[in-house]
Amino acid sequence: MTAVRVRGLTRAYPARKGSDGRPHLALDAFDLTVERGEIHGLLGPNGAGKTTLCRILCTVLLPTSGTAEVLGHDVLAEADAVRRSIGIVFGGERGLYGRLTATQNLCFWAALYGLSGRDLHSRVDMLLARMGLGDRAHDRVDTMSRGMKQRLHIARGLVHDPSVLILDEPTIGMDPVAAHAFRELIEQLRAEERTVLLTTHDMQEAEALCDRVTLVDHGQVIVTESVTEVGSLLARGDRIEAAGVPDTTVLALRKLPGITSVDASDNGTVRVVPNAESGTEQALRLLVDAGVTRISTAPPTLEEVYLGLIGSRGMAVRS
Numbered sequence: 001m002t003a004v005r006v007r008g009l010t011r012a013y014p015a016r017k018g019s020d021g022r023p024h025l026a027l028d029a030f031d032l033t034v035e036r037g038e039i040h041g042l043l044g045p046n047g048a049g050k051t052t053l054c055r056i057l058c059t060v061l062l063p064t065s066g067t068a069e070v071l072g073h074d075v076l077a078e079a080d081a082v083r084r085s086i087g088i089v090f091g092g093e094r095g096l097y098g099r100l101t102a103t104q105n106l107c108f109w110a111a112l113y114g115l116s117g118r119d120l121h122s123r124v125d126m127l128l129a130r131m132g133l134g135d136r137a138h139d140r141v142d143t144m145s146r147g148m149k150q151r152l153h154i155a156r157g158l159v160h161d162p163s164v165l166i167l168d169e170p171t172i173g174m175d176p177v178a179a180h181a182f183r184e185l186i187e188q189l190r191a192e193e194r195t196v197l198l199t200t201h202d203m204q205e206a207e208a209l210c211d212r213v214t215l216v217d218h219g220q221v222i223v224t225e226s227v228t229e230v231g232s233l234l235a236r237g238d239r240i241e242a243a244g245v246p247d248t249t250v251l252a253l254r255k256l257p258g259i260t261s262v263d264a265s266d267n268g269t270v271r272v273v274p275n276a277e278s279g280t281e282q283a284l285r286l287l288v289d290a291g292v293t294r295i296s297t298a299p300p301t302l303e304e305v306y307l308g309l310i311g312s313r314g315m316a317v318r319s
């Protein structure tokens with residue numbers, strides 16, 4: 001069964017001041033299918049419509065037109081069933097009560113989902129332990145680090161054991177160690193056969209975690225593709241890395257047609273980015289003819305595809 005099915009989804013907001021007076025379409029005839037057990041990335045610049053989609057799927061925002069279903073339940077007609085099936089995790093500070101302890105926060109949410117008594121407490125204790133927060137269970141949330149709050153958010157999203165999880169910018173504000181732990185957690189969720197819809201600006205994160213990605217811009221789907229195949233969208237040939245490349249060969253590479261860039265470092269390592277398949281072939285031939293033997297090729301990364309299709313708007317930059 002499909003986990004998330006969105007067809008022709010449109011969400012209009014009132015026209016902005018200074019605009020042409022037409023409603024602003026945050027989502028515009030949006031189609032998306034997320035299979036059960038899939039980790040699906042939703043990537044796009046600020047204002048692309050990702051949060052609007054997440055909010056509609058969680059039943060807290062009404063669509064203007066079109067349909068959205070979670071595990072076959074319509075978000076409008078069967079909102080209760082959708083809420084039981086889906087957990088949402090927001091990035092940043094939203095959604096937790098700072099003056100309450102971690103345990104109190106989770107008990108509150110668990111009670112809202114109808115848990116009580118021993119079930120409630122064992123579920124809360126289990127989730128806190130699982131998120132590595134067992135020793136902070138009785139600390140106020142506003143005394144916790146961002147990474148801890150983020151793990152608490154994830155515990156909150158799992159409190160009613162949903163089979164579909166929506167993670168909206170979950171690693172925002174996490175340091176690299178916390179972000180690494182987060183990736184391990186996603187792998188656990190995958191092993192539990194949960195479905196995850198993950199919005200992020202971080203291309204490396206998406207590439208590492210997702211089975212498929214949907215690139216979004218201006219409320220519309222640009223493309224949905226598996227992470228392993230997404231590089232072929234550029235259809236510009238594999239990137240080449242070579243070591244021990246003589247200076248004369250670097251100059252010759254730069255003169256080849258079908259080459260976007262040739263970056264050479266002082267130690268003779270060269271990275272060639274072609275803009276056509278023929279560019280890859282010619283560059284390889286030139287390197288081999290020059291006696292270079294340490295050569296590797298790789299398809300374009302998700303980051304390059306994003307840059308090619310959307311540009312550099314809203315992409316995370318790692319320091």
Ligand SMILES: Nc1ncnc2c1ncn2[C@@H]1O[C@H](COP(=O)(O)OP(=O)(O)OP(=O)(O)O)[C@@H](O)[C@H]1O
Nearest residue numbers: 013014025026044045046047048049050051052053
């Ligand atoms: N309540 C609202 N009223 C009017 N316009 C809104 C409202 N919420 C969102 N929008 C607009 O809808 C568009 C999509 O916003 P949305 O928050 O869904 O984008 P996003 O892809 O999640 O962006 P970000 O990456 O910044 O979170 C934006 O142009 C935004 O300004």
